[in-house]
Amino acid sequence: MDPIITRTSTVFALSLCVACIPPAFADPDDNALVIEGVEITTDVAAPADSPFSRLYSGWRFRSPETQALQTDDFDNPAFAAVELGAELWETVDGTEGKSCASCHNEAEESMKGLRASTPKWSEAAGKPQTVQNFVNSCRTERMGADAWKWESGNMLAMTSFIGLQSRGMPVAVKTDGPMETWWQKGKDLYYTRVGQLDLACANCHETNYGMRIRSDHLSQGQINGFPTYRLKWGGLGSIHRRFKGCMDQVRAEPYKRGSDEFLALELYVASRGAGLSVESPAVRN
Numbered sequence: 001m002d003p004i005i006t007r008t009s010t011v012f013a014l015s016l017c018v019a020c021i022p023p024a025f026a027d028p029d030d031n032a033l034v035i036e037g038v039e040i041t042t043d044v045a046a047p048a049d050s051p052f053s054r055l056y057s058g059w060r061f062r063s064p065e066t067q068a069l070q071t072d073d074f075d076n077p078a079f080a081a082v083e084l085g086a087e088l089w090e091t092v093d094g095t096e097g098k099s100c101a102s103c104h105n106e107a108e109e110s111m112k113g114l115r116a117s118t119p120k121w122s123e124a125a126g127k128p129q130t131v132q133n134f135v136n137s138c139r140t141e142r143m144g145a146d147a148w149k150w151e152s153g154n155m156l157a158m159t160s161f162i163g164l165q166s167r168g169m170p171v172a173v174k175t176d177g178p179m180e181t182w183w184q185k186g187k188d189l190y191y192t193r194v195g196q197l198d199l200a201c202a203n204c205h206e207t208n209y210g211m212r213i214r215s216d217h218l219s220q221g222q223i224n225g226f227p228t229y230r231l232k233w234g235g236l237g238s239i240h241r242r243f244k245g246c247m248d249q250v251r252a253e254p255y256k257r258g259s260d261e262f263l264a265l266e267l268y269v270a271s272r273g274a275g276l277s278v279e280s281p282a283v284r285n
């Protein structure tokens with residue numbers, strides 16, 4: 001047996017499994033996800049340079065009850081926020097007397113595909129930009145409005161509304177050119193062991209995905225569904241909130257939301273999900 005797997009499984013059994021039930025493997029299930037008639041790719045052959053042979057959306061690791069919440073927008077608890085996002089899109093704010101719609105017209109057209117391709121390079125910023133970065137630069141530089149906090153209700157609503165315009169489209173971030181150093185930085189972070197438990201992202205989401213830990217089923221840690229409504233949070237959260245939560249779990253000092261570290265990590269993790277459909281806004285436990 002691969003000694004690394006034995007080692008990390010032991011770490012799991014000792015430090016993560018509160019009730020000390022040894023971890024068990026369970027494949028992602030075979031359920032198919034169709035949302036409002038749109039087929040969602042939750043399972044795709046991995047690209048040649050991937051550590052996986054197949055990529056799986058986190059949806060495939062959830063219970064049938066949680067899965068069902070995502071199949072119908074009426075049942076998806078994230079849709080109250082999507083509606084708020086649609087309202088904010090039309091709302092004039094700031095000293096310039098403009099709304100998002102004043103310049104971008106219909107989000108269904110202008111924002112289509114954006115979530116599938118972010119983080120993406122911005123010449124103006126001189127670095128990759130997430131959807132949140134774009135929203136705030138328009139607010140502060142083009143509307144004369146205040147920036148929204150990363151995890152604020154308005155930002156989650158707007159990013160859910162923008163994300164929805166890419167639902168069903170394959171994740172396809174660019175990682176070449178000026179993106180390459182950021183991608184490499186994200187990759188380094190992904191494989192660096194941190195915290196009191198001395199675990200890297202890869203120890204859970206690459207080497208041990210499929211394992212059952214406590215009452216949870218470890219996925220590949222994909223981000224195609226964000227912003228995601230988590231039943232545990234009782235609300236929506238950003239990718240960076242999830243990263244922070246995972247770093248907290250291993251008792252590491254987490255990076256800040258919007259930091260260059262999480263930006264690099266978001267780019268790298270997005271690239272690991274190439275070809276999976278955008279599911280925003282997804283539902284997880």
Ligand code: HEC
Pocket residue numbers: 016057058059061190199200201202203204205213216217218219220221222223225228242243246247249250265269284
């Ligand atoms: C100790 C194990 C562990 C480590 C280390 C860990 N995570 Fe997680 N992570 C989990 C668990 C458990 C979940 C919830 C079940 C699932 O989706 O895998 C989760 C969920 C996630 C999700 C949500 C997946 C979805 O479909 O919504 C993402 C993204 C994620 N982790 C990224 C990371 C990143 C990036 C790192 C490194 C900074 C990391 N995780 C480190 C255990 C871990």
Ligand code: HEC
Pocket residue numbers: 089098099100101102103104114131134135138139142143158162
């Ligand atoms: C005064 C006009 C103006 C307003 C108002 C405005 N934007 Fe923008 N926005 C732009 C311009 C110009 C760009 C950069 C050019 C481009 O790539 O389309 C841009 C880029 C973006 C991008 C990146 C698009 C891409 O394809 O890279 C997003 C996302 C965005 N804006 C969201 C918003 C949101 C959300 C609002 C409202 C809160 C808003 N914008 C308000 C003019 C505006």
